[in-house]
Amino acid sequence: MQATTQLIHSIPVDPLTGAVSVPIYQTSTFVQDAPGVNKGYDYARSGNPTRATLESLIAQLEGGATGLAFASGLAAIDAVAKLLKTGDEIVAVDDIYGGAYRLFTQVYEQFGIKINFVDTSDPAKVLDAITPKTKLIWLETPTNPTLKISDIEAIAKIAKASNAWLCVDNTFATPALQQPLLLGADIVVHSATKYLGGHSDLIAGLVVTKDPELGARIKFYQNATGNILGPFDSWLVIRGIETLHLRIRQHSESALAIAKYLEQHPAVDKVYYPGLASHPNHATAKKQSKGFGGIVSFSLKQDHLDAATALVTSTKLFKLAESLGGIKSLVSHPASMTHKSIPAEKRQAAGVSDSLIRLSLGLEDVQDLISDLDQAFNTSAAKLEKSNTHQVAAC
Numbered sequence: 001m002q003a004t005t006q007l008i009h010s011i012p013v014d015p016l017t018g019a020v021s022v023p024i025y026q027t028s029t030f031v032q033d034a035p036g037v038n039k040g041y042d043y044a045r046s047g048n049p050t051r052a053t054l055e056s057l058i059a060q061l062e063g064g065a066t067g068l069a070f071a072s073g074l075a076a077i078d079a080v081a082k083l084l085k086t087g088d089e090i091v092a093v094d095d096i097y098g099g100a101y102r103l104f105t106q107v108y109e110q111f112g113i114k115i116n117f118v119d120t121s122d123p124a125k126v127l128d129a130i131t132p133k134t135k136l137i138w139l140e141t142p143t144n145p146t147l148k149i150s151d152i153e154a155i156a157k158i159a160k161a162s163n164a165w166l167c168v169d170n171t172f173a174t175p176a177l178q179q180p181l182l183l184g185a186d187i188v189v190h191s192a193t194k195y196l197g198g199h200s201d202l203i204a205g206l207v208v209t210k211d212p213e214l215g216a217r218i219k220f221y222q223n224a225t226g227n228i229l230g231p232f233d234s235w236l237v238i239r240g241i242e243t244l245h246l247r248i249r250q251h252s253e254s255a256l257a258i259a260k261y262l263e264q265h266p267a268v269d270k271v272y273y274p275g276l277a278s279h280p281n282h283a284t285a286k287k288q289s290k291g292f293g294g295i296v297s298f299s300l301k302q303d304h305l306d307a308a309t310a311l312v313t314s315t316k317l318f319k320l321a322e323s324l325g326g327i328k329s330l331v332s333h334p335a336s337m338t339h340k341s342i343p344a345e346k347r348q349a350a351g352v353s354d355s356l357i358r359l360s361l362g363l364e365d366v367q368d369l370i371s372d373l374d375q376a377f378n379t380s381a382a383k384l385e386k387s388n389t390h391q392v393a394a395c
């Protein structure tokens with residue numbers, strides 16, 4: 001059976017009523033037959049049937065043993081970081097999500113956990129950064145926003161040999177394109193806020209572990225800290241996942257068309273998309289994923305903030321907003337938005353230049369999206385020319 005068929009039929013029909021849609025169990029507690037004797041649930045922080053359906057669904061999609069649903073992607077990342085103790089070290093991708101950077105460096109470093117950031121697209125650099133204290137290797141692949149690809153299988157071998165866990169933030173690829181646990185990773189995390197939810201209408205996070213014991217440890221931290229996803233948002237994520245494969249196919253198709261359009265545009269300097277043959281990690285991307293996803297980034301020949309600002313404020317269909325993975329196309333400017341909390345030198349060293357622009361392709365017709373970019377390039381060029389003329393006049 002194909003993954004899509006399996007997915008759609010693995011979401012159970014309600015055994016009590018025959019409801020086709022998963023019921024939303026909006027309850028805090030569950031009646032017990034006798035003290036400690038219950039139907040599998042006692043208090044909704046520890047477990048809720050709607051959340052449990054989502055948790056087993058994501059575990060199945062990722063090919064893991066245990067799934068857990070959290071209040072946000074960062075809450076999911078935080079629950080994994082709680083596996084570490086003072087003195088432990090993390091080796092993390094240098095192009096890391098800004099919120100994860102903030103969590104690791106401003107929260108976990110003060111508890112005595114050291115973070116080494118390296119360019120994980122070169123497995124040799126991961127190996128170099130590992131010390132006897134390394135307990136966790138943290139990857140995002142593709143990364144945000146320069147879409148660097150790391151070889152999951154190669155790094156999983158390094159992790160195993162070093163007695164460290166490998167955790168992959170699979171938010172950008174989703175299990176529709178890439179299943180890190182099947183490539184040797186131990187843990188997968190998601191911001192379900194993005195493609196899994198898919199409609200820009202919720203904040204949620206997920207963790208999946210390959211080993212049930214590791215899953216139980218993270219579940220212990222989840223219950224101990226009360227870091228859970230509510231039943232209604234769990235239901236929304238389930239509903240999003242039902243159309244995941246279909247949406248990802250269209251997002252990816254549009255992204256490739258836009259990447260090719262940008263590659264030949266005279267105002268564009270570099271285009272970052274793992275589906276392009278010109279991408280430095282194209283071969284690895286092709287090897288480990290079924291497709292290349294819906295995010296495209298590019299920089300401008302005029303590599304300054306004004307040029308990027310003029311462009312991102314000139315699009316009409318692409319809405320200027322943080323986040324990604326929804327049905328509406330979004331444009332963002334990482335240097336002044338998502339990556340603002342990363343120091344400028346670190347940001348630029350990781351390839352996030354001042355003019356870098358990130359697109360999240362939605363589900364609009366791709367020709368309309370290309371026309372929107374065309375008019376935005378023209379409008380922004382006119383805006384810049386006008387402001388230059390003003391400056392000359394002022395002199």
Ligand SMILES: *Cc1c(COP(=O)(O)O)cnc(C)c1O
Pocket residue numbers: 072073074075097099100140144169171172190191192193194203204205
């Ligand atoms: C958005 C995002 C997160 C954080 O998720 P939230 O749901 O916003 O807390 C983590 N990793 C990546 C790659 C993301 O894009």
